[in-house]
Amino acid sequence: SQKIEQNSEALNIQEGKTATLTCNYTNYSPAYLQWYRQDPGRGPVFLLLIRENEKEKRKERLKVTFDTTLKQSLFHITASQPADSATYLCALLPFTGTASKLTFGTGTRLQVTL
Amino acid sequence: DTGVSQNPRHKITKRGQNVTFRCDPISEHNRLYWYRQTLGQGPEFLTYFQNEAQLEKSRLLSDRFSAERPKGSFSTLEIQRTEQGDSAMYLCASSWGRASGDAETQYFGPGTRLLVL
Numbered sequence: 001s002q003k004i005e006q007n008s009e010a011l012n013i014q015e016g017k018t019a020t021l022t023c024n025y026t027n028y029s030p031a032y033l034q035w036y037r038q039d040p041g042r043g044p045v046f047l048l049l050i051r052e053n054e055k056e057k058r059k060e061r062l063k064v065t066f067d068t069t070l071k072q073s074l075f076h077i078t079a080s081q082p083a084d085s086a087t088y089l090c091a092l093l094p095f096t097g098t099a100s101k102l103t104f105g106t107g108t109r110l111q112v113t114l
Numbered sequence: 115d116t117g118v119s120q121n122p123r124h125k126i127t128k129r130g131q132n133v134t135f136r137c138d139p140i141s142e143h144n145r146l147y148w149y150r151q152t153l154g155q156g157p158e159f160l161t162y163f164q165n166e167a168q169l170e171k172s173r174l175l176s177d178r179f180s181a182e183r184p185k186g187s188f189s190t191l192e193i194q195r196t197e198q199g200d201s202a203m204y205l206c207a208s209s210w211g212r213a214s215g216d217a218e219t220q221y222f223g224p225g226t227r228l229l230v231l
Contacts, residue, residue, distance in 0.1 A: 008154075032217040043118070043205050043222030044157065051217075089156050093217050100209065100217050101147070101170065104156030 002028045004105035006090060012111045019080045021108045023073040023090030028103075030092035033066055035075050038087045038107065047088075048075075080112045118223035120206050126229045127196055134192045135226045139208030146189050147220060148181055149205040150174065157205050163189060164211065196230045203227050 005024045013019050023033070031052050036044035050057045050066045050073070057064045063076040077084050087109045091102040119138045127133050139146050144165050149157035160179070161171045165186040175181075178196075183189040193200055204227075207220040 004156075034217070041224075041227075043207070043225050045222070046219045049217060049219070091156070100145075100211065100220065101159050101162060102149075102157070102220065103159070106154065106156050 002026070002103065004028070004090065004092060004103060006088075006105040006108045008106055008108070010109040010111055012113065013080055015081060015112055015114050017080055019077040019084070019110055019112070021075040021088050021090075021110065023075070023105055025071050025092060025105075028071070028092055028094075029068075030094060032093040032100075033064075033073050034091045034093065034102070035062075035064055035073075036089045036091060036104075038089055044089055077110075080110075082112045082114060085110055085112050118206055118208050118221050120204075120223040120226050122226060123224060124227050124229075126231065128231050129198060130195055132192065132194045133196060133228065134190055135204055135206075135228075137189045137191070137206030137208075137223060139188070139206070140221055141187075143208035143210050143221075144186070145209045145211040145218070146183055147207040147209075148189070148191055149207065151203040151205055151225070152201075160191075193228075196228075198230045201228055201230045 003026045034049045035047045038044045048064045061078045065074045087107040089107040091104045121136045146163045148160040151157040163183040178194045181191045203225040205225045207222045209218040209220045
């Protein structure tokens with residue numbers, strides 16, 4: 001069965017360091033991979049999308065890589081700040097042509113301390 | 115553009131009662147999705163609409179669940195004869211889907227948290 005794994009343990013890092021979160025998947029061939037941020041009691045907020053033929057995508061302090069051979073995506077936040085503390089979800093999308101039904105991982109909670 | 119809104123934000127009900135949630139998507143969006151999220155898990159897809167047509171339903175959506183989007187604008191999700199296992203956050207998302215099938219960005223609402231006692 002399809003499985004998306006994110007580290008269920010919280011990631012604690014110091015302000016200013018780079019946070020790296022991992023998303024691994026099995027039995028899936030996604031056309032797209034997205035990363036979302038979710039704060040407690042709120043809905044997910046879209047951050048970045050990367051296509052299967054793209055290796056890397058950047059947006060300000062965020063960087064996403066996508067390795068379809070390893071079936072893995074890495075999400076980096078450089079120069080992390082306490083305001084980056086949240087749960088980060090990866091979501092996979094098949095190419096359906098009609099719908100973008102997202103399949104989410106369980107999320108990794110990031111805690112950035114001073 | 116005020117984003118996706120959902121009402122109510124919280125709902126407490128007794129087992130066996132019916133509940134209805136409402137989602138107002140971003141006005142120009144043609145697609146609307148419902149997801150369910152339990153504690154410590156990612157959202158799980160329930161169903162999706164393109165305009166007023168319900169095009170896909172998850173196996174998670176038992177016959178006690180029904181969703182509508184009567185005029186292609188707001189949507190309702192009704193749960194009949196609620197069970198304690200229905201306790202979760204119900205999230206709505208909307209997007210502008212193009213015929214080319216390229217992935218679009220989904221914008222999520224704040225969710226409705228349901229507690230069934």
